[in-house]
Amino acid sequence: MFETQLSGRMTRKHNGTAPQTRQALLEAAGAVFAERGYRCTTVRQICRQAGANVAAVNYHSGGKEALYREVIRHAHGRAAAKFPPDFDLGPGAAPEDQLRAFVRSFLLRIFDTGPTAWMSKLIAMEMIDPGVALDSLVRERVRPMAERLGRIVRALLGPDAAPERARLCGFSVISQCIFYAHCRAVLPRLYAGWKTGPADVERLAEHIARFSLAALREEAQAGAGAQTPRPRRARARVPRGNAPARAPLAAAHSQNTPTLPQKPTL
């Protein structure tokens, strides 16, 4: 029991040069953590995939959770450098093009097949079942993206849009992107022959951008007009009353007149 020769061994800091084992451990851990989730991955799986001994994780990182945090930190830089959100865009681009670029880069990240392709699923799992990584994830990746999207949406809605409305519109845009990350396993089961890969990103991004820009255009008009509240039509049908749990219909209804064809372009 000579502890002197073992003092300071655990959580040993890496001294500059990266041994192969440590690097292999990091990459394998990323893949396996994303595959099975943090709680369900075993250090033995990671070590087997990395071709390392079972004790390697504890030697190099100091434990399973420490390795997990290391993986998250290590992946922050990688995925952020690839596919920056202003990518393909000049500095003074129109907000419409900024939105297109934002959506496209988000989808490219989702459908990426590079060495950090597991990042997308890991984020998704952490969002639904928060572990030790969600806070740092939100701080370093989600928040900057939310702020960037917020600026774009505000530019599209105009200066008079209520912050609350701008926030909801941002949610509407980003949700359409997140959808393809979170429903990746569902879509093939739902539509036989559905197969999404990086090649389909352009088509999907184009749809999301067009859909969102159309909605935002109308929101901008309604927002500008709604400075002075306008009379609203009542709901077309009256509720029948057999609903088991009806919430009070206190919110405002739509001010659309759906049956009339609008905007007779062409």
Added chain:
Amino acid sequence: MFETQLSGRMTRKHNGTAPQTRQALLEAAGAVFAERGYRCTTVRQICRQAGANVAAVNYHSGGKEALYREVIRHAHGRAAAKFPPDFDLGPGAAPEDQLRAFVRSFLLRIFDTGPTAWMSKLIAMEMIDPGVALDSLVRERVRPMAERLGRIVRALLGPDAAPERARLCGFSVISQCIFYAHCRAVLPRLYAGWKTGPADVERLAEHIARFSLAALREEAQAGAGAQTPRPRRARARVPRGNAPARAPLAAAHSQNTPTLPQKPTL
């Protein structure tokens, strides 16, 4: 080792009258499975929460996985009966109102606080990390809802809309709803003071419906006009070329002219 007296004991079928233990096991299992995910829940957690012995799961259901399937099957009926998607609606309602009702009922299900509130998280986890339940989940819950939404969207887009486009529009609508289920843990971390509950459903549903209806209205027009392909403007900005992984821009670009204000209604 007299196996005769034990033959046919496991996976015993419940004979009509439900013992308290069995019922408690089912309800506890639903909550715990949704809390921790299938792989990470232990039968001991379930049994402790149900106040039952560790062997109860194997006696009543025949194992952990069998209990999981039972929970899923048991929950299908409950959540589907509550908040039907056509709720609050007459039989011949306008598609706009059908969409509003669909979105509202979806959000009500997400923010439900009843005894099956765990269903939402369980579905989310199963969608991201598919286990044994996703197939039955898609078959019995996702597909009917997708078909219903598909009919509504097609009614809104008009008969000339391409099926592919209708599908993408359906994704855009449903994704805005799913967002609030899948990002439930993120939003409070992102916006201090953000707190979503059943009371906010009306506000969110109204936004999603208005946002989507605005976009679908323009999609309907564009789709009707696109029967004969029209000349399209090129992208406003040219790519700079420093993109690390550019996909071939084979897909169609937007036919919007973002800088021009369209639809000068009002």
Added chain:
DNA sequence: ATCAATTTAAAACAAATGTTTGACAGGTCA
């Protein structure tokens, strides 16, 4: 080559996992 630090590897650790066992209590019916 020598010495010390660094990195690996096999084995073992206690704790926790899903499942099985066998006994026991409470009925039901002959």
Added chain:
DNA sequence: TGACCTGTCAAACATTTGTTTTAAATTGAT
């Protein structure tokens, strides 16, 4: 009463978990 079935329980099953220990290899400078 005695056989029989149902349900519950404590205990133990073999496996797997994350981590630790111990020793052997590897490395690099002197």
